[in-house]
Amino acid sequence: MATIYDVAKIAGVSPKTVSRVLNGDAPVGEKTREAVEKAILELGYVPSNAARMMRSSRSGLIGLITGAISTTSDGNEPKGLPDLLIVQGIQSVMSATGMTLMIADTGGSSARVPELIRTFVEHRAEGLIYVADYHQRVELPPAPKGTPLVLANCYDDLGTPSVLPDDERGQHNLVARLIQAGHSRIGYLTLPKGMDATRLRLDGYKRALAEAGIAFDPELVSTGFMHDKLRNSAVLWDAIDRILSLPNPPTVLCCGNDEMAMRVYGILRTRGIRMPEDISVAGYDNYRVIAETLFPPLTTAELPYAAMGARAADWLLSLINDENHEQINPTLVSGPVNWRSSVTAIAPADGNTIRFPLSNGRNPQ
Amino acid sequence: MATIYDVAKIAGVSPKTVSRVLNGDAPVGEKTREAVEKAILELGYVPSNAARMMRSSRSGLIGLITGAISTTSDGNEPKGLPDLLIVQGIQSVMSATGMTLMIADTGGSSARVPELIRTFVEHRAEGLIYVADYHQRVELPPAPKGTPLVLANCYDDLGTPSVLPDDERGQHNLVARLIQAGHSRIGYLTLPKGMDATRLRLDGYKRALAEAGIAFDPELVSTGFMHDKLRNSAVLWDAIDRILSLPNPPTVLCCGNDEMAMRVYGILRTRGIRMPEDISVAGYDNYRVIAETLFPPLTTAELPYAAMGARAADWLLSLINDENHEQINPTLVSGPVNWRSSVTAIAPADGNTIRFPLSNGRNPQ
DNA sequence: CGATGTCATGACACCGATGTCATAATTAAT
DNA sequence: ATTAATTATGACATCGGTGTCATGACATCG
Numbered sequence: 001m002a003t004i005y006d007v008a009k010i011a012g013v014s015p016k017t018v019s020r021v022l023n024g025d026a027p028v029g030e031k032t033r034e035a036v037e038k039a040i041l042e043l044g045y046v047p048s049n050a051a052r053m054m055r056s057s058r059s060g061l062i063g064l065i066t067g068a069i070s071t072t073s074d075g076n077e078p079k080g081l082p083d084l085l086i087v088q089g090i091q092s093v094m095s096a097t098g099m100t101l102m103i104a105d106t107g108g109s110s111a112r113v114p115e116l117i118r119t120f121v122e123h124r125a126e127g128l129i130y131v132a133d134y135h136q137r138v139e140l141p142p143a144p145k146g147t148p149l150v151l152a153n154c155y156d157d158l159g160t161p162s163v164l165p166d167d168e169r170g171q172h173n174l175v176a177r178l179i180q181a182g183h184s185r186i187g188y189l190t191l192p193k194g195m196d197a198t199r200l201r202l203d204g205y206k207r208a209l210a211e212a213g214i215a216f217d218p219e220l221v222s223t224g225f226m227h228d229k230l231r232n233s234a235v236l237w238d239a240i241d242r243i244l245s246l247p248n249p250p251t252v253l254c255c256g257n258d259e260m261a262m263r264v265y266g267i268l269r270t271r272g273i274r275m276p277e278d279i280s281v282a283g284y285d286n287y288r289v290i291a292e293t294l295f296p297p298l299t300t301a302e303l304p305y306a307a308m309g310a311r312a313a314d315w316l317l318s319l320i321n322d323e324n325h326e327q328i329n330p331t332l333v334s335g336p337v338n339w340r341s342s343v344t345a346i347a348p349a350d351g352n353t354i355r356f357p358l359s360n361g362r363n364p365q
Numbered sequence: 366m367a368t369i370y371d372v373a374k375i376a377g378v379s380p381k382t383v384s385r386v387l388n389g390d391a392p393v394g395e396k397t398r399e400a401v402e403k404a405i406l407e408l409g410y411v412p413s414n415a416a417r418m419m420r421s422s423r424s425g426l427i428g429l430i431t432g433a434i435s436t437t438s439d440g441n442e443p444k445g446l447p448d449l450l451i452v453q454g455i456q457s458v459m460s461a462t463g464m465t466l467m468i469a470d471t472g473g474s475s476a477r478v479p480e481l482i483r484t485f486v487e488h489r490a491e492g493l494i495y496v497a498d499y500h501q502r503v504e505l506p507p508a509p510k511g512t513p514l515v516l517a518n519c520y521d522d523l524g525t526p527s528v529l530p531d532d533e534r535g536q537h538n539l540v541a542r543l544i545q546a547g548h549s550r551i552g553y554l555t556l557p558k559g560m561d562a563t564r565l566r567l568d569g570y571k572r573a574l575a576e577a578g579i580a581f582d583p584e585l586v587s588t589g590f591m592h593d594k595l596r597n598s599a600v601l602w603d604a605i606d607r608i609l610s611l612p613n614p615p616t617v618l619c620c621g622n623d624e625m626a627m628r629v630y631g632i633l634r635t636r637g638i639r640m641p642e643d644i645s646v647a648g649y650d651n652y653r654v655i656a657e658t659l660f661p662p663l664t665t666a667e668l669p670y671a672a673m674g675a676r677a678a679d680w681l682l683s684l685i686n687d688e689n690h691e692q693i694n695p696t697l698v699s700g701p702v703n704w705r706s707s708v709t710a711i712a713p714a715d716g717n718t719i720r721f722p723l724s725n726g727r728n729p730q
Numbered sequence: 731c732g733a734t735g736t737c738a739t740g741a742c743a744c745c746g747a748t749g750t751c752a753t754a755a756t757t758a759a760t
Numbered sequence: 761a762t763t764a765a766t767t768a769t770g771a772c773a774t775c776g777g778t779g780t781c782a783t784g785a786c787a788t789c790g
Contacts, residue, residue, distance in 0.1 A: 050416075121411045
C-alpha cells in the first residue's frame, strides 16, 4: 500500500507538504497541490488511519456490543432480532459525525463481553454502546475509565447512562386510545412474568383505566406467554378460553407483543371468532413484518428502536466530547400508537354514539 | 492511556522486554515477567492496535457493508431484516479467528458505498464483505486492489466471489417433499416478477414436478406479491380466488415467502377455509418469528442466512491468507425443508394409502 | 530602503509498538 | 577448562503520518 512518502517522491515534494494537501491545515501553492493530487490519484493513495491515530490519539471508532446477556439465556436460537433497528439508529447518527462503528456479537455468551471490550480498547475506541435484545437489567464488567459507555435497551445498578423504551407510557397510550374508541372491557394477555416490560406495560394499562374511571378487573388479565416457549401455545389457548368465557367478556384483547397477537389471530380464527367484528385485537412493538402483514393489520404500540439507538448515540457523543448536557438517567423513549384495522370503534357502554371513525385499515376487494 | 514505556518504567525493564511478555515471542525471566505483569495490571495497560499495526501492517479488521442497494429502492422503511443473520454468521467465523468486524450501513443509498469503502481502506481493513438484503445483482465501485471482496446474498457481472442461496434447490426440495406426502395439485403464489428468487424458485418447482412426472399446469401459478406493496392485498386475494375456483383446485398452496404465507392464512380464514384440513400451505425462508408462531406452524424451506454468512467469511479469510482453495463462483448454499403442521399428508390421487405420517406439529390441547 | 509579515516549503522529532542486532550471563558440550 | 549454545535483556531503527520549528521568497508598510 502506498504511503505518504511515495506520494511525496512522485510529486517531488516533502511528505509534510502532502500532509498539508490532505488536511488543508496550511496554504499550499497551486502548482504543488496539483502535482500532489495527481500523484495521489496515480498511486491510489489512502492515508493510514493507524498512523494518523498515533499522533492524534483520536481513533474515530465506536465499539458496539450486542447479544443476549439474559439471565434466562435460552440457547443459541436467533429470533426476529428487531434490535437491529437500534443498531441502525446508532449507525445513522455515528456515520453523520464521521465515526466508524465496530460491532461485536457476544453470540449469547456473556462471558465473551470482557474479551470484546478489550478488543475495542486495543483499537482505542472512543466510546462503547451495549445493546440488549430486550428491555432488561444487565451486569457488565467495569468499563475502562476514560471510555464512556452507554446502555441501550437495558440498564444496570451502577447508574451507567441508559436508554430505555417507555413501556409504561406506550401501553398507557394504546389503552387510552382503545377507551377513546369506546372500549371499556379490555382484556390483557401479558408477557412472561418477571420481565421489566411485563410489569411496566401492565402499569400503563392500569393507569389508562384509572384515568378513565374504569375499575381494574383482574379477571381480564392473564399471562399469555411463559418463559418456557414450548408451553406458550397451551398457555395462550387457556388464557383466551378463560377470558372469553367470562360473563362479561372483553371487546378487545391487548397482547403483550405482536408475536403473541399473531398467535391470538390463529387461535381466535380456529374457534370461528372474527376480527375485528367479534373482538378487537391489539399488540405491542409494531414489529412491522407482523403488524402490517397480518390480516386485518394490527393496531399496536410502537417500540421505538431506531429512536432509542439515535438517543444512545447522541448521548455517547456528548459524553465523548465532554459536553455536559444534563441527561436524565435512564432516558425513556416513547413511540406512537399505530392504529390499524384490527380494532374497531364500538358504541360505548353508556349508549352514546361514536364521535369519530377510528378504523382506517384497507380491506381487500 | 498508558503506554508500553510507562509499563517498562514501573517494572524497571526496557519496553522491548514488556513487548516480549505481551507476545511471548522470546524467553523472559520469571521474576522479570512477574514485575511486568504487575505493572500492566497496575496501569490497566492495553496495547495500542494502531501502533502494532504500524509495524505489522496487519490490522485484524474486516469491513462489512450492508444495506439496500436495490435497483428498486423502496424508500427508507426498515423491514424484518433477517439479513442480520448473515451478519451473525460472518461475525461468528471472524471472532473465532480473532478478526474484528467493522460494519457500516448504507442507509439505503448506494451513493454512500464508495465513502464507506474508503473509510475501511483508511483503517486498512484486510478484506471486505458486502451483504445485500435479498438475492440480487449489484454493481459496486471497484474495490481497492489488494483488498479482497466477497459478496453475500448478491452477485455482480465481474466475477467477484459471491455466496448465494440455492433458491432453485430449496424450492425443489420443498415441492418434492409435498409430492412425497401425496400432493400432486400444487399451487404456487410467486414473489414479484423480475426478482432472481422468483425465477429460481419457480424453476425448482417445475423441476420437482417434472421429476415426479406431474405435468406443469400454468393455471396453478400466479403472482402473489408485486413490487408495489400497496397492491399486495388485492393481488393476493385475487390470485387465491382464481386458483381455488379452478375445476380441479390444488391441495396445497406454496407461497413465495413466509410473509406471503402469513397473509394467505388471513385470507383463507376470512373465507372460512381451514388449514390444513381444507388446504395445506407452505412458505419459503423459514422466517422463524412467522413460521413458528403462525397457527398452525408453517412448513417452509429454509433460507440459510447464517450458513451463507459463514461461507462468505470463510471464503474471505482464505482469500486474505492467499490460500488457493478453488471455489466455485457463485457458491450456492442450500437449506433444509422445515416440515411443520401447515401441510398434511393426503391420499395420493392413485388411491394408495399414505406410507408414513408427516405431520409432527403440536396442536394446543 | 529596511523592517516586518505572510506564504510556501522542508527538516526533524515524535506517537507506541515491534524487528534486528548486540551483549552479558548462564548452561551445556567437548 | 574452554568452546559453543542458550537465555535474558537492552539499544536502536522503523512503520506512516503530523506537530514544531526553521528557512527562503515575496509582498507590504512606514
